[in-house]
Amino acid sequence: MMGFRGIKLLLILNVLILCFLSSRSQFVPVDRYSIDCGSATNTTIGNRVFVSDSLASSYLTTPQNVLVDTSSNSIPSSEYSQLYQTARIFSQASTYSFKINQPGRHWIRLFFYPFSASNYDLKTATFSVSVNDHSLLSDFSSGEGSVKEYSVNLTSDNVEITFTPSSGSFAFVNGLEVVSVPDLLIRDDAAYVTPPTSYHGLSNQAMETVARVNMGGPTVTSRNDSLSRTWVPDSRFLKNPNFAANASNLNAVRYPDGGATPDDAPRSVYGTAARMASDGDPKSNFNVTWGFPVDLGFQYLIRLHFCDIVSDAPNVLYFNVYIQDSNVLPDFDLTTKLQGHLATAYYTDFVTQAMKSDEIRISIGPSNVNNALPNAILNGVEIMKLNDSDGSLSGKDVPTSSKKSKSNVGVIAGVVVGVVVALLLVLVLFFVHKRKKQERLNQSKIWIPLSTNGLSQTMGSKCSNGTTISAGSNFNYRCPFAAIQEATNNFDESWVIGIGGFGKVYKGVLSDGTKVAVKRGNPKSQQGLAEFQTEIEMLSQFRHRHLVSLIGYCDEKSEMILIYEYMENGTLKSHLYGSSFPSMSWKQRLEICIGAARGLHYLHTGYSKAVIHRDVKSANILLDENLMAKVADFGLSKTGPEIDQTHVSTAVKGSFGYLDPEYFRRQQLTEKSDVYSFGVVLFEVLCARPVIDPSLPREKVNLAEWAMKWQKSGQLEQIIDVTLKGKIRPDSLRKFGETAEKCLSDFGVDRPSMGDVLWNLEYVLQLQEAVLPNDPDENSTNVIGELSPQIHDFHTGGDENSNTGMGQFEMSSNDDISGVSMSKVFSQLVKSEGR
Structure with a gap:
């Protein structure tokens, strides 16, 4: 009998233990409201029952009862396709009200799928949504099916979700949920990304889910998540898919006592991972990077999930984790964090400062600690937007990626048509130039050392102790690979200062102490040779104050590396938007534009044949420690037409948003194509926003088109950078706008030369700096063309230290606009040292 009782007690104990263990992963929400809006019947999705709001009408206060539905055939198959078949329409502000039995953090999920039914086209709806004191959506228009998920700390015994139509429109919703969340899912503390200090106060923040990603694994639907969350694959966020490989070992995952639980992330997330595709190569040195679009002006909570399912032993996997440019987990070792255990779930939280960029980048890369083999892993990522100081998540005062209106559909359609046309052109040009391209590449799958082209020379003391070989009038110096490794600390990832289509750019220090920027081509790329050669050939000819100087190059070991003078203040673009640099004054911006114009004018006029840059943009205008501008990146440059020609016929290349439309239409390149691109830069400088x-x-997507409308209406001051409001003299702004407008003329013949642009920008600066009494030309609206000096300081082989690129001016009698005031305006221009 005692034995039977003992067995019975043991069974009861086992049941209790199992119940305890299962309770860790089976959270039971106290509050759970799931509503199928507009439906006459209930809908079941997984283990969730969405109740008809017709049957639960006590939740809804609305003066009207408008329900719409569509056939199931018109809704694409998805996890929530059943829910998307009906919707409730609101013509006036209407509220769902729910009783909260246990205050605390709750999910609020809103389901939208815009379909056309009866008298309503849901794609045209524009509305706002608020929850108690929080604005969730403002002037929202759902262009496609979406689930908006929010996490809100509810402190009262009631929650109200209010839908407010915009003027002249209506609101709709297909479904909604209000569900309790475990108290410990969001803890109060985290770490700032930068500076590396503690952050407190998460428990009181309202949040919006921006991304929830299963690295290295498939979609995890709400049916397979204890909190009904959906985790999407990481493939669409990867910057370079070739750098990442997938790993999977679901059965190995364990959850530690007092640590991560299945409520933090399910086994299907911790059991898969993205890792470096290093294939055991001890020389692998690259990062795996993901990019996530976000809204400007908000802080973000970033939760990183880790589980070492790839190691066979503890303390062998060391790696670095970066958020933006900050190494937030240097030399990270999971087994040290988890008392030596492998395959154990772990997460860590970080909070950003208010975002000045529209993308959050997360990277993992190798560490050199203990000579560890290069590898790194990441299992999952969650990114949550935090409410601003007004309690808002809507971003109504900043551009948001969620505001996809019907007008954006037209933009997308236009882009698609343009891409199709461009592809057809590319195909035609491909067949025409196929033979020429094969000859240039020598049908090789690796990069051809430049020594085969007669460019190889040994660089002198700046790179090594080698012997300097005379390069004649050119500047073609070859630098040993070992010297570049030393200069960049073996291409230390923490020294990366930029990433472009060609590859990464590293800060470096040569053996003589010279700071340099080292642009290293991506070794896995099949492209870049033509640009590499063009860059060397072009920059070896130019020595000018406002052009970035080439110091050397390296083509050893199939490498393509370019070495430039180091520009302390980075790109003009980074100072205008998307970074933490302080706003520049109007004078500083004008001086930068003037410097860039001098560099471009030199390219166009400094030699017997013009050199056309072909990729003029703010990202290719670099600034030194004194904010002096220098034009960079000559990989797409092209020599201009012969004396008896008007243009060069060539394939279209350039950057979207800056590209000359006439060049695109006719494939005929002239210097005026650079002038058009520079006109876009001028408006970019004035408005401090992306060009696309x-x-x-829709009307604001393209900066050039949008700014031109305001310029032509005489109201350019309405769209200038807010930090410049009231700080630009009206005459200076007027002349600047006229200059940019001329640059953006539809036809090249109507555009000014870069010399004319330079003249007018100098005039704009003078109008800003001084009051010019009785100046008859101060109110002129057409100085371009009327005030066109011939600038003769640009000569081949000019010493970069001898002038600023402005030099002496000469005027013909037709250019003479005598008068004391104008002599004051241009008094500084006649100085050989420039401004």
Whole structure:
């Protein structure tokens, strides 16, 4: 009998233990409201029952009862396709009200799928949504099916979700949920990304889910997540898919006592990982990077999930984790964090400062600690937007990626048509130039050392102790690979200062102490040779104050490396938007534009044949420690037409948003194509916003088109950078706008030369700096063309230290605009040392 009782007690104990263990992963929400809006019946999705709001009408206060539905055939198959078949329409502000039995953090999920039914096209709906004191959506228009998920700390015994139509529109919703969340899912503390200090106060923040990603694994649907979350694959966020490999070992995952639980992330997330595709190569040295679009002006909570399912022993996997440019987990070792255990779930939280960029980048890369083999892993990522100081998540005052209005559909359609046309052109040009391209590449799958082209020379003391070989009038110096490794600390990832289509750019220090920027081509790329050679050939000819100087190059070991003078203040673009640099004054911006114009004018006029840059943009205008501008990146440059020609016929290349439309239409390149691109830069400098921003309403997407409308209406002051409001003299702004407008003329013949642009920008600066009494030309609206000096300081082989690129001016009698005031305006221009 005692034995039977003992067995019975043991069974009861086992049941209790199992119940305890299962309770860790089976959170039971106290509050759970799931509503199928507009439906006459309930809908079941997984273990969730969405109740018809017709049957639960006590939750809804609305003066109207408008329900719409569509056939199931019109809704694409998805996890929530059943829910998307009906919707409730609101013509006036209407509220769902739910009783909260246990205050605390709750999910609020809103389901939208815009379909057309009866008298309503849901794609045209524009509305706002608020929850108690928090604005969730403002002037929202759902262009496609979406689930908006929010995490809100509810402190009262009631929650109200209010839908407010915009003027002249209506609101709709297909479904909604209000569900309790475990108290410990969001803890109060985290770490700032930068500076590396503690952050407190997460428990009181309202949040919006921006991304929830299963690295290295498939979609995890709400049916397979204890909190009904959906985790998407990471493939669409990867910057370079070739750098990442997938790993999977679901059965190995364990959850530690007092640590991560299945409520933090399910086994299907911790059991898969993205890792470096290093294939055991001890020389592998690259990062795996993901990019996530975010809204400007908000802080973000970033949760990183880790589980070492790839190691066979503890303390062998060391790696670095980066958020933006900050190494937030240097030399990270999971087994040290987890008392030596492998395959154990772990997560860590970081909070950003208010975002000045529209993308959060997360990278993992190798560490050199203990000579560890290069490898790194990441299992999952969650990114949550935090409410601003007004309690808002809507971003109504900043451009948001979620505002996809119907007008954006037109933009996308236009882009698609343009891409199709461009592809057809590319195909035609491909067949025409196929033979020429094969000859240039020698049908090789590796990069051809430049020594085969007669460019190889040994660089002198700046790179090594080698012997300097005379390069004649050119500047073609070859630098040993070992010297570049030393200069960049063996291409230390923490020394990366930029990433472009060609490859990464590292800060470096040569043996003589010279700071340099080292641009290293991506060794896995099959492209870049032509640009590499062009860059060397072009920059070896130019020595000018406002052009970035080439110091050397390296083509050893199939490498393509270019070495430039180091520009302390980075790109003009980074100072205008998307970074933490302080705003520049109007004078500083004008001086930068003037410097860039001098560099471009030198390219166009300094030799017997013009050199056309072909990729003029703010990202290719670099600034030194004194904010002096220098034009960079000559990989797409092209020599201009012969004396008896008007243009060069060539394939279209350039950057979207800056590209000359006439060049695109006719494939005929002239110096005026650079002038057009520079005109876009001028408006970019004035407005401090991207040249293409698809998140904005259609009329604002393209900066050049949008700014031209305001310029032609005489109201340019309405769209200038807010930090410049009231700080630009009206005459200076007027002349600047006229200059940019001329640059953006539809036809090249109507555009000014770079010399004319330079003249006018100098005039703009003078109008800003001094009051010019009785100046008859101060109110002129057409100085371009009327005030066109011939600039003769640009000569081949000019010493970069002898002038600023402005030099002496000469005027013909037709250019003479005598008068004391104008002599004051241009008094500084006649100085050989420039301004």
